[in-house]
Amino acid sequence: MSKLHIFQKVSNVIVYLFFLSATVYTVVSPSDGEVGEGHTYITPSFWISYVWTLIHLLLGGYVIYQWFEAAHDAAIHGVGWHFVISVLLSSAWLGLLKSGHTLIAFIFVLLTASSVSYVFYNLEKNYHAGSIYDKLFIHAPFSLWHGWIVFGAVINFFQLVSHTSEEGPGVWSRIFVSLGVLFLATTAIGYVEFKKQKGDVTGAVVIGLGLLAIFTNQQDAWIHWFTLAAAIVTLLYPARPYVCKLVGRNSDAENAPLLG
Template identity: 40%
Template sequence: MAFVPLALKIANLFAYLFLSGVNVYSGFFEDKEKSPYHNNYNTFITPAPFVFGVCGLIHFLLGGFVIYQFFDSATEAVVDGVRFHFISIALLNTIWLALLQENEPIWAWIVILATAFQVTYVYYVLKYKYQPQNINDIIWIHSPFSLYHAWIFVLCVISTFMAFSPKKENPDDKPNALVRIFVILGILILEGTVVNYVEKLKGDISGAIVITWALYGIACEQSDPWIHWTAQVLAFISTFHVLKPIVSKYYFGSREEQTRLLG
């Protein structure tokens, strides 16, 4: 194994440990009034806290990624595909978290956009240049970045409202008409992204599930009728889009196979 690939993989490992450590501290040990995982800065599009459980799944898969990268079968995708971008992603994500804890939502918004750019680059490189060669490639290389890509998009939407919309001080607060319109537009964008994942991005079901999960979280958290029911209805529609290719593949596909065998 050459020195440069090995150094990159070791750097990836330390970046992962750093990112995970910061997130664990913020989620379990940081003052709840500062941690974004406890809705310290509520807006009218903020989802319920359970939505942030997606982070745990992503970190678990990324843990598998930094282990699997040391196997020869992963070297090309990691060294030539992911390259140094995972290190940048880990650092930027940590800075975003720190800025939110310091109540700097506009700077946090800028940083999360930069993070999204890095994640999107890795996502498209892996999807179109480094197709999975086996089940381990799917689980430990492609899946974490697919989930991460969708989750970063959700964070971008949330961070935009944190930076530029009024803070929701109390659960019973109601938005003004302009805020309500922009929140509904944000929810529509999230649902449209689900459709894009399923219909355009080679049936990326995992990414679509993440955003659908966020839509359910928004519906659970927001009491304003316009926002609540828009999120609820679009969550149901997104669920349909997620299930449609699965049903088509496993139900209609099996029926076509039976028809072919029966002549």
């Protein structure tokens, strides 16, 4: 292992600890009990923020597992310096949301999504999981993170361009929210279909849980029930290959990985 590789891995550990502390401050204990400061008609319930608990747990496993020989190539060349970049961008995004700089925060969440997306697709294409440890501590954390950042970007976008009123949502607000929910649901389905039914179930589940969190937080009847329907479809869709197998149709269910 070269000195540069050691420096890179040490840097991963340092920024992970920074990321953990920044997340505890800005997400786990926000002042208003919501994800971010601005409340909109697509704002989810606070409990969805605890997805970060699992993400951080698995990323903690990553910064430990990177020191093992089996993870060296994927960590150094598959993830590379994008872990450091993604952590710093994501921490800046959360801090900007906390301080109410919604527009700048949206720019940073898009940059974070770009960096995490690079890692996600590079791992899927070039560094296939060879063991359960590869799945848990290399592929799974970035799959979860990718799904979460897509969900967070949509929430941030609505904070930027919409607002609530005492009269409740109008027709156009309901349509706008429905389009956002539909985008999230179709994105989750796209995760599952990625690589011809050998795609990323974890990212789809994150978005599905996010839709459930919107359902539990929004009381307008149209938004409430439409989001529930989208959440149900999103969460059940990954089981489609297994259902097809049970009814005797051809599928790749036996090859579909649970961790992407």
